[in-house]
Amino acid sequence: xxFHWLMVLCALxxxxxVVLIAFELVQRSQLAWSKFGLGFFFxxxxxxDTPLPSYWDPxxxxxxxxxxxxxxxxxxxxxxxxxxxxxxGTAVFLTEMCPQRLRGPLAFLTELLAAIPxxxxxxxxxxxxxxxxREMVDxxxxxxxxxxxxxxxxIPTGLSYMTAGVILAIMILPIISSLTREVMSAVPGSQxxxxxxxxxxxxxxxxIAVLRNARIGIVGAVILGLGRALxxxxxxxxxxxxxxxxxxxxxxxxxxxxxxxxxxxxxxNQFSEASDDLHMSALMExxxxxxxxxxxxxxxxxxxxxxxxxxxxxxxx
Amino acid sequence: MKREIGLRTGQNSLRSKYRALxxxxxxxxxxxxxxxxxxxxxxxxxYLIIKGxxxxxxxxxxxxxxxxxxxxxxxANAIVGSAILLGIGSLIGIPMGIAGGIFLAEFGRxxxxxxxxxxxxxxxNGVPSIVMGIAIYSLIVVPTHHFSGYSGGVALGIMMIPTVxxxxxxxxxxxxxxxxxxxxxxxxxxxxxxxSITLKTASPGVITGCMLAFARVAGETAPLIFTAFGNSTWxxxxxxxxxxxxxxxxxxxxxxxxxxxKLAWAGSLVLIxxxxxxxxxxxxxxxxGVLKGAS
Numbered sequence: 097x098x099f100h101w102l103m104v105l106c107a108l109x110x111x112x113x114v115v116l117i118a119f120e121l122v123q124r125s126q127l128a129w130s131k132f133g134l135g136f137f138f139x140x141x142x143x144x145d146t147p148l149p150s151y152w153d154p155x156x157x158x159x160x161x162x163x164x165x166x167x168x169x170x171x172x173x174x175x176x177x178x179x180x181x182x183x184x185g186t187a188v189f190l191t192e193m194c195p196q197r198l199r200g201p202l203a204f205l206t207e208l209l210a211a212i213p214x215x216x217x218x219x220x221x222x223x224x225x226x227x228x229x230r231e232m233v234d235x236x237x238x239x240x241x242x243x244x245x246x247x248x249x250x251i252p253t254g255l256s257y258m259t260a261g262v263i264l265a266i267m268i269l270p271i272i273s274s275l276t277r278e279v280m281s282a283v284p285g286s287q288x289x290x291x292x293x294x295x296x297x298x299x300x301x302x303x304i305a306v307l308r309n310a311r312i313g314i315v316g317a318v319i320l321g322l323g324r325a326l327x328x329x330x331x332x333x334x335x336x337x338x339x340x341x342x343x344x345x346x347x348x349x350x351x352x353x354x355x356x357x358x359x360x361x362x363x364x365n366q367f368s369e370a371s372d373d374l375h376m377s378a379l380m381e382x383x384x385x386x387x388x389x390x391x392x393x394x395x396x397x398x399x400x401x402x403x404x405x406x407x408x409x410x411x412x413x
Numbered sequence: 414m415k416r417e418i419g420l421r422t423g424q425n426s427l428r429s430k431y432r433a434l435x436x437x438x439x440x441x442x443x444x445x446x447x448x449x450x451x452x453x454x455x456x457x458x459x460y461l462i463i464k465g466x467x468x469x470x471x472x473x474x475x476x477x478x479x480x481x482x483x484x485x486x487x488x489a490n491a492i493v494g495s496a497i498l499l500g501i502g503s504l505i506g507i508p509m510g511i512a513g514g515i516f517l518a519e520f521g522r523x524x525x526x527x528x529x530x531x532x533x534x535x536x537x538n539g540v541p542s543i544v545m546g547i548a549i550y551s552l553i554v555v556p557t558h559h560f561s562g563y564s565g566g567v568a569l570g571i572m573m574i575p576t577v578x579x580x581x582x583x584x585x586x587x588x589x590x591x592x593x594x595x596x597x598x599x600x601x602x603x604x605x606x607x608x609s610i611t612l613k614t615a616s617p618g619v620i621t622g623c624m625l626a627f628a629r630v631a632g633e634t635a636p637l638i639f640t641a642f643g644n645s646t647w648x649x650x651x652x653x654x655x656x657x658x659x660x661x662x663x664x665x666x667x668x669x670x671x672x673x674x675k676l677a678w679a680g681s682l683v684l685i686x687x688x689x690x691x692x693x694x695x696x697x698x699x700x701x702g703v704l705k706g707a708s
Contacts, residue, residue, distance in 0.1 A: 099604030100520055106512030107521070107530045110578065113571055114533050117540065117548040124551045185446025193443060202451065204696055209454050211688050212461075213632025215659050216681045219666040220457055223674070266457075269450055297432050299439035327541025329635040330663060360543045360635075367547060367639055383547045387540060394539035395532070 118387065125381035127374055128159060136381060137161050152340040152362075154371055159378035161385065163342045167257060167356040168386075171332060172325040174261025174352070179269045180318055186269075187276035192302050203274070210270035218331035221263040226335060229262070230254025234353050248351040255337035258352045263335055264325045272321040279313030279404045280306055309404075316400025323393040326359075327386060333361035359386050465682025468675035473683075478645045478661070481670055488680055490647045494562070494656040495631065498641055501566025501651060502630060506573025507623050511612075513574065514581025514619075519607050531579075538575035545572060546636040554640060562651030565641025569633060573626040580622025584615040621695045628691035632684050634659040658684055 128136060141158045143150040151160040186206075190199055230252055237258075238249035283306050291305040307314070337355025340362065357365070359382050370376040472487045479486030513534065521527030545568050553564040588611050596606035612619065634657075637643075642654040643664060658680050665677035 103512050103516040103520055106509050107516035110513050111533045114537055120548050120551045182446045182450050185443045186450045189443040189447040208692055211692050213659055215634040215663050297436035299436040323539050329543040363543050383544045387544045390539050390541055391536050398535050
C-alpha cells in the first residue's frame with residue numbers, strides 16, 4: 097500500500113512542478129503586470145528624446161512586448177508556410193507511395209534530425225544559411241518582389257525574420273511530418289481499397305480516403321509544430337538579429353527581411369543583463385505569456401491528434 | 414497500374430486524361446517535396462560531420478578553453494560539466510518519470526486522476542525550454558544568490574520527466590495481464606509484482622525511454638543559460654557555475670574567432686554522435702521487438 101501511495105505522490109509531483117513553474121512566473125512578473133497591466137502586450141510609448149515610437153526601453157523604464165509578439169508570430173507563421181506543404185507531401189510519399197524498403201531508413205533519418213540540438217541548427221544557420229540569404233535570396237526577393245513592400249532589404253545583413261522562419265521550418269519539418277504520417281497510417285486500409293475499387297486514381301484515393309479522414313489529425317500535427325516554433329529559442333536568437341524595436345515604418349512596410357526579436361529570443365538575450373527589477377519582471381511576464389500560449393496550443397494539438405488516432409491500433413513506424 | 418484503371422473506365426477520354434494528369438502531378442509533387450526535405454537535411458548532417466571531424470583533436474578532450482589568440486584549448490571542462498549536469502538531471506528525471514509511468518499504467522489506469530496527470534506530462538513536455546530556464550532561475554538561483562550546477566541539473570531533470578513517464582507507461586501497458594496475474598497468484602505483494610515482474614519484463618523499453626530523454630536534454634542550451642551559466646575554468650563542484658557542452662558551443666558559435674568556431678564544430682560533432690548513438694540504439698531495440706515475447 098505504501099508503494100502505491102509513493103507512486104501516486106510521484107505522479108502528483110509532475111502536476112506540482114507545472115503549478116510551481118506557473119506560480120513562480122506569475123509572482124516574478126507582478127511588478128510589470130501592476131505597472132503596465134494588459135497594455136504590456138500592445139501599447140506603444142513615445143521616446144521622450146525623439147518623437148519616434150518606442151517599445152522596449154530599459155533606460156526610461158517602459159516596456160511593451162509588442163515587437164516580440166510580432167516577431168514570434170511572424171517567424172512561426174513563415175515557418176509553417178514553408179514547412180507544412182513539404183511535410184504533408186513527404187508524409188504522403190512515405191505512407192502511400194514509398195517502397196517498403198525505403199520507408200524505414202527515411203523515417204529513421206527524420207527521427208535523427210528531430211533530435212539534433214537547437215543550438216547546432218543555429219550554428220549551422222549562422223555559418224551557412226545567413227550568408228546564402230544575404231548574398232542570394234534577400235537581394236533576389238527585394239529586387240523582384242520589392243514592390244509588395246514585404247521584402248525591403250534596407251540593411252542587408254542576412255539576419256531577419258525570414259531567416260528565422262527558414263531555420264524554424266527546417267527544425268519543425270521532422271515533427272510535423274512524422275505526426276502526419278502517424279495519423280495517415282491510422283486511416284484503415286479498407287477505406288483506401290473501397291475508393292480504389294470505385295476506379296479512383298492513386299491521387300484521388302489519397303485525397304478522398306486518406307487526407308479527408310486524417311485532416312483533423314493533420315491540423316493537430318501542424319499546430320504541434322507551431323507550438324514548437326513558438327517556443328524555439330537558441331536557433332532563432334542566433335539568426336533573427338535581436339533588435340528590440342519595430343521599424344518606425346512598420347505599419348506601412350512589414351518587411352520580412354528586417355531584424356527583430358521573438359519572445360523567446362529576447363529572454364535569452366537580455367535576461368542575464370537585466371538591469372533592474374522592472375526589466376527582469378517584464379522579461380518574466382513575456383515568459384509567462386509564452387508558457388500560457390504554448391500550453392493552449394499544445395493542448396489543442398494533442399486533442400486533435402487524439403481524436404483521429406484513438407480508434408486505431410498502435411502504429412510502429 | 415492504378416492509373417490505368419482510371420483510364421480504362423473513364424467514359425470521357427478527356428476527363429480520364431485530366432485525372433491521369435492530376436494523379437501524375439500530385440505524385441510528382443509528393444516525390445519532389447520528399448526530395449526537398451531529405452536533401453537539405455542530409456546536407457546539413459554531412460556538413461556537420463565534415464566540419465566537426467576536421468576540427469576534432471585530442472586537445473578537445475583534454476584541455477580547458479584558452480583565451481582568444483592562443484593556440485589549442487579544448488572543452489574538457491564542458492564535457493565533464495555536461496556529464497555532471499546530466500547525471501543530476503537523470504537522478505531526478507528517471508526515478509520520477511518511471512514512478513509516474515508506473516502510476517499511470519498500473520494503479521491509475523483509466524481513472525480521471527491518471528488522465529489529468531497524463532495531460533500534465535504532455536503540457537510539461539511542451540513548455541519552451543527557455544521558460545523552464547527562467548522558472549528554475551527564480552526557484553533556485555534567486556534564493557541561493559548564485560548560479561550553480563545543481564540548478565542546471567534540476568532544469569534538465571524536470572525536462573526528462575515527461576518522456577520517461579510516457580514511454581514507461583506505454584511499455585508497461587504492453588506487458589500482458591497474464592504475467593501480472595501469475596505473480597499475484599503466487600502470493601507476491603503488489604509492489605513486488607510491479608517492480609520485479611512487470612517493470613522487469615518491460616525494462617528494455619523503459620531503458621530505451623530513459624536514453625531518449627537523456628539524448629533530448631543533452632543538447633539543451635536554453636534552460637542552462639541562467640542556471641548553470643557556463644564557466645571557462647575547471648570545476649567539478651555542482652555548487653558553482655558550471656560549463657556545459659551546448660552552452661560552450663553557443664558562446665563560441667557567436668564569437669568572431671575562427672579558432673573558437675572550430676572548437677564549436679568539434680563540440681557539435683561530439684553532441685551529435687552521442688545523440689545519434691542513443692537514437693539508433695533506441696531504434697534497434699524497438700524494431701527488434703525485445704518485447705515480442707511479452708506482447
